[in-house]
Amino acid sequence: MKDLLLVLPVMIPMSTGILTLLAWRRRRLQRGLSLAGAAGLVAAGVALFAEVSGRGILSSQIGGWPAPFGITFVADLFSAVMVLVAGLVGFTVALYSLASIDPILENFGYHPLYHFLLMGVSGAFLTGDLFNLYVWFEVMLVSSFVLMALGGGRRRTDGAVKYVTLNLLSSTLFLVALGILYGLAGTLNMADLAGKFAQASASQPVGVLRMLPMLFLIAFGIKAAAFPLFFWLPASYHTPPIAISALFAGLLTKVGVYALIRVFSLIFVGDTAYTHTLILVIAGLTMVTGVFGAISQNEFRRILSFHIVSQIGYMIMGLGLGTPLGLAAAVFYIAHHIVVKTNLFLISGVVQRLGGTLELGKLGGLYAARPLLAGLFLVPALSLAGVPPLSGFFAKLGLVQAGVADGRYLIVAVSLAVSLLTLYSMTKIWNEAFWKKAPEAGGGAAAAAGAGIRTPLVPIALLAVVTVLVGLAAGPVFGVAERAGAQLARPAGYIEAVLGGGNR
Amino acid sequence: MAVVMAFVIGGLFAAGIYMMLRRSVVKLLIGLALLTQSVNLLIFDAAQLVRARIPIVPEGGHSLIPPYADPLPQAFILTAIVISFGVTSFAVALAYRALRTTGTDDLDRIGETERS
Numbered sequence: 001m002k003d004l005l006l007v008l009p010v011m012i013p014m015s016t017g018i019l020t021l022l023a024w025r026r027r028r029l030q031r032g033l034s035l036a037g038a039a040g041l042v043a044a045g046v047a048l049f050a051e052v053s054g055r056g057i058l059s060s061q062i063g064g065w066p067a068p069f070g071i072t073f074v075a076d077l078f079s080a081v082m083v084l085v086a087g088l089v090g091f092t093v094a095l096y097s098l099a100s101i102d103p104i105l106e107n108f109g110y111h112p113l114y115h116f117l118l119m120g121v122s123g124a125f126l127t128g129d130l131f132n133l134y135v136w137f138e139v140m141l142v143s144s145f146v147l148m149a150l151g152g153g154r155r156r157t158d159g160a161v162k163y164v165t166l167n168l169l170s171s172t173l174f175l176v177a178l179g180i181l182y183g184l185a186g187t188l189n190m191a192d193l194a195g196k197f198a199q200a201s202a203s204q205p206v207g208v209l210r211m212l213p214m215l216f217l218i219a220f221g222i223k224a225a226a227f228p229l230f231f232w233l234p235a236s237y238h239t240p241p242i243a244i245s246a247l248f249a250g251l252l253t254k255v256g257v258y259a260l261i262r263v264f265s266l267i268f269v270g271d272t273a274y275t276h277t278l279i280l281v282i283a284g285l286t287m288v289t290g291v292f293g294a295i296s297q298n299e300f301r302r303i304l305s306f307h308i309v310s311q312i313g314y315m316i317m318g319l320g321l322g323t324p325l326g327l328a329a330a331v332f333y334i335a336h337h338i339v340v341k342t343n344l345f346l347i348s349g350v351v352q353r354l355g356g357t358l359e360l361g362k363l364g365g366l367y368a369a370r371p372l373l374a375g376l377f378l379v380p381a382l383s384l385a386g387v388p389p390l391s392g393f394f395a396k397l398g399l400v401q402a403g404v405a406d407g408r409y410l411i412v413a414v415s416l417a418v419s420l421l422t423l424y425s426m427t428k429i430w431n432e433a434f435w436k437k438a439p440e441a442g443g444g445a446a447a448a449a450g451a452g453i454r455t456p457l458v459p460i461a462l463l464a465v466v467t468v469l470v471g472l473a474a475g476p477v478f479g480v481a482e483r484a485g486a487q488l489a490r491p492a493g494y495i496e497a498v499l500g501g502g503n504r
Numbered sequence: 505m506a507v508v509m510a511f512v513i514g515g516l517f518a519a520g521i522y523m524m525l526r527r528s529v530v531k532l533l534i535g536l537a538l539l540t541q542s543v544n545l546l547i548f549d550a551a552q553l554v555r556a557r558i559p560i561v562p563e564g565g566h567s568l569i570p571p572y573a574d575p576l577p578q579a580f581i582l583t584a585i586v587i588s589f590g591v592t593s594f595a596v597a598l599a600y601r602a603l604r605t606t607g608t609d610d611l612d613r614i615g616e617t618e619r620s
Contacts, residue, residue, distance in 0.1 A: 032561045131580055138587045142594065157602045161529065163594055168536055169524070171591075175543045175584055182577060451569030504608055 003060040006073040008044040017115035034111045038094040043086035052080040057497035068192040073127030077484035089250045091273035092459035097243035099455035117143035130188040159239035166232035170222035177215035213268040218478035223256030227286035238301040242349030250342035265488045280320030287313030287418040293424045300358040328485025329398030336391040343380040343463035365438025379464040384421035391470035508548045516542030529599040529609040540588035551577035
């Protein structure tokens with residue numbers, strides 16, 4: 001039963017992808033399959049979460065080969081939470097794309113690619129082996145490459161070239177790091193590495209030992225869009241169709257953050273004075289550059305893209321603190337951020353449909369025309385800035401508490417200042433797009449294009465409800481995050497679950 | 505042998521990165537291809553080069569006698585080759601598409617006209 005639970009989050013998107021491929025060019029069938037598969041992924045995520053929450057860390061050795069040799073799937077609470085949130089976002093964006101995606105893209109294989117992407121994401125969250133992590137990254141990236149370039153056009157091709165190049169470079173560096181790590185420790189199973197890397201490092205010069213974490217930091221840092229490696233993200237995320245960029249914004253960089261947290265809480269824990277301090281510095285710079293980038297922009301989706309970068313800084317800050325509370329806050333922050341950021345991108349899609357553009361200067365009057373949409377924008381926007389009682393407030397509160405408890409006042413001050421600037425740029429969107437009077441030319445277009453926005457509002461409302469609920473039930477939700485943080489901070493349980501239990 | 509390999513790998517890396525820094529999309533692709541090849545060699549080399557010691561447990565024994573040629577890195581390389589093949593062919597298709605839609609293979613000019 002537990003084996004099935006662990007593989008289902010990969011199996012369901014894979015079968016859905018294959019089935020939608022078989023239903024090539026039969027759009028109605030593909031849409032039904034896609035939605036059913038995404039709903040299945042949510043169900044599998046809930047079941048996995050319930051099991052992991054109740055019975056502790058699960059692990060499974062595919063094919064019965066014992067742990068350091070076979071293919072390992074592991075789910076601790078962090079993985080389970082990530083799979084659950086990925087399923088939720090996968091489902092809502094699938095729902096949204098029913099109403100918004102261009103039929104031409106559907107004929108070019110949008111649905112199969114969508115599910116193969118989800119498969120790569122779940123696989124990356126569940127694998128217990130670094131080389132398999134590389135393979136899952138590639139599964140995810142190849143689908144995302146095609147989704148990014150789908151449909152063509154000059155702007156989209158430009159974005160896709162940048163996106164593809166930098167992500168390939170990051171994969172190459174990841175592979176370099178894997179090769180050297182294998183040469184050093186003789187294994188790539190993460191739980192096995194936790195012990196063996198410490199053993200192997202005893203006989204190595206400190207330069208080699210610092211180079212390896214740095215290679216991983218750069219490789220995952222590019223994927224997570226951390227400072228100073230984030231430039232591909234704002235250059236490409238505003239080009240694809242809204243549904244695709246919402247999915248990317250929600251999930252892809254967070255897979256990089258997940259990998260960072262996993263590697264730096266399990267394997268590279270010997271030299272924290274060096275690595276984790278560096279991570280904290282990167283976190284601070286990521287927050288600041290991201291938010292300044294956002295302030296300088298005047299296009300809805302570009303602002304949101306820069307905010308992804310800024311928010312990545314908060315998640316890495318939790319990792320850099322390295323305490324159980326810091327890691328718990330990082331877990332909470334990632335989950336909150338995925339929901340909120342996806343929602344903001346989906347809203348930008350509706351705004352684009354109403355106003356015909358995403359340039360803030362040409363938008364306006366949306367509050368008067370669509371008060372419901374304006375309200376739905378306020379929920380994730382204020383949550384992103386960290387206004388109580390929404391989910392973002394508790395995520396930031398956790399980080400600040402962890403930082404103060406650890407005596408890292410500088411990073412706490414930076415994070416609070418960046419929150420204020422986030423609020424500023426969210427109010428800028430609010431003032432420009434929703435509050436100010438509609439410019440003359442745009443007003444007529446807004447009224448004319450108003451039909452058919454009700455369906456996209458359903459997934460947006462769903463995600464907004466989740467944000468509010470997480471805020472209202474912050475106690476129990478943060479309790480889960482604290483347990484996940486405790487598991488991450490004390491990896492003995494994880495190692496025991498992979499190497500000790502299972503099939504031996 | 506390890507020293508020679510180190511220089512080969514380093515040279516390939518340098519050539520790959522140099523090509524990636526050029527502005528032409530085609531040269532970028534060649535750079536990516538060179539990089540992936542050098543990584544494969546690096547994995548091969550990092551797991552130690554051992555000649556003529558096959559990783560088969562001798563009759564009557566229970567474990568391998570070191571040194572032996574580790575088969576696992578070769579499996580990694582095989583996987584990496586397959587993946588890089590797929591990704592590179594996608595990148596070639598994308599470059600062709602970029603050339604068709606924009607009429608240029610200069611990276612700085614692909615996104616240009618739409619802005620102005």
